[in-house]
Amino acid sequence: MPRKAEGSDQFEDGGDYVQSLARGLSVLSAFGRDRNRLGLADIATRTGLSRAAARRLVLTLQHLGYVRAVGREFMLGPRVLELGFGYLGSLNLTDLAQPLMEDLARKVRQSSSMAVLDGQSIVYVLRVPGQRVMSVSLGVGARLPAFCAAMGRVLLSGLDDAELDSWLAQCKPTRLTPHTQTDLRRLRRIISDVRMQGYAYVEQELELGLCSIAVPLRNAQGRIATAINVSMPYHPDASRHALENVLPQLEQTAQAIEGCVPANRLQAVTA
Structure with missing residues (x-):
């Protein structure tokens, strides 16, 4: 999951917290220098999501250009650079x-x-x-x-x-x-x-x-x-x-x- 700001646990229990956004960011954060290509099972393990939820999020991020498919695996797409x-x-x-x-x-x-x-x-x-x-x-x-x-x-x-x-x-x-x-x-x-x-x-x-x-x-x-x-x-x-x-x-x-x-x-x- 994405790194949390201090004191964020209370906020996550409130109505302003968007869980789907947090989960999508956790997928992006799953990729790193040690693993630049991940399969759906790896992404699910690293994020703590179910495989089905990980799949939906990955496909959405792929549609938006933040993730791209490489065979049966995925890697970050060029558009993710816009965030940094x-x-x-x-x-x-x-x-x-x-x-x-x-x-x-x-x-x-x-x-x-x-x-x-x-x-x-x-x-x-x-x-x-x-x-x-x-x-x-x-x-x-x-x-x-x-x-x-x-x-x-x-x-x-x-x-x-x-x-x-x-x-x-x-x-x-x-x-x-x-x-x-x-x-x-x-x-x-x-x-x-x-x-x-x-x-x-x-x-x-x-x-x-x-x-x-x-x-x-x-x-x-x-x-x-x-x-x-x-x-x-x-x-x-x-x-x-x-x-x-x-x-x-x-x-x-x-x-x-x-x-x-x-x-x-x-x-x-x-x-």
Whole structure:
């Protein structure tokens, strides 16, 4: 099923909830990088729907152009891109930021990314690949847990105290490596430090061998709209290198992006 917004269970019991729409979106969400082709039985299993219901929804989505048949299986159709690009287009930010982030990636010889906050996750809206550091390949639309990602902590630092309290109440941290910080009180202090210092540095919490440093992009009202980062491999001197060499370049890039984006286009995003 599609990812739920926090506090959505009560809404689903009300008269405004459209179950058929939710089920249709769950079918689209069933497809992913690991399975880009699915049969009806697979779709039913992944969505929790009956095979008959899955069939009706798939055929409807096929008629609308969001799904296409490949033999006895189905895959997403080109029209599904309209859903994602409509969102990115509303930001009108990535096209302006990409050349600046490409320049940053060349200077530091590492990958650089931009992400927004979506519930308990960050969602990548732009990625400039560099040296392969992570064991998984990330692209636009990829999601990572916000609590242990540098961009996630930067975005969380932009929440006010009440918003952060609500977010932490929903957070269920998982220890991904021996270095992952899972204590919620400690996470609150870390986010408070990020708010004061203006950047977040994370070392091997998300994945062994991976470090990341991130800074915010702010809108005209001074609110954090999105975050950009540089990812790099871990070595004993990684933190010093990140703070002394990478952070100044990252901050310069953030300032350049803020300077070239019209004020009404850089909106705070904490969906």
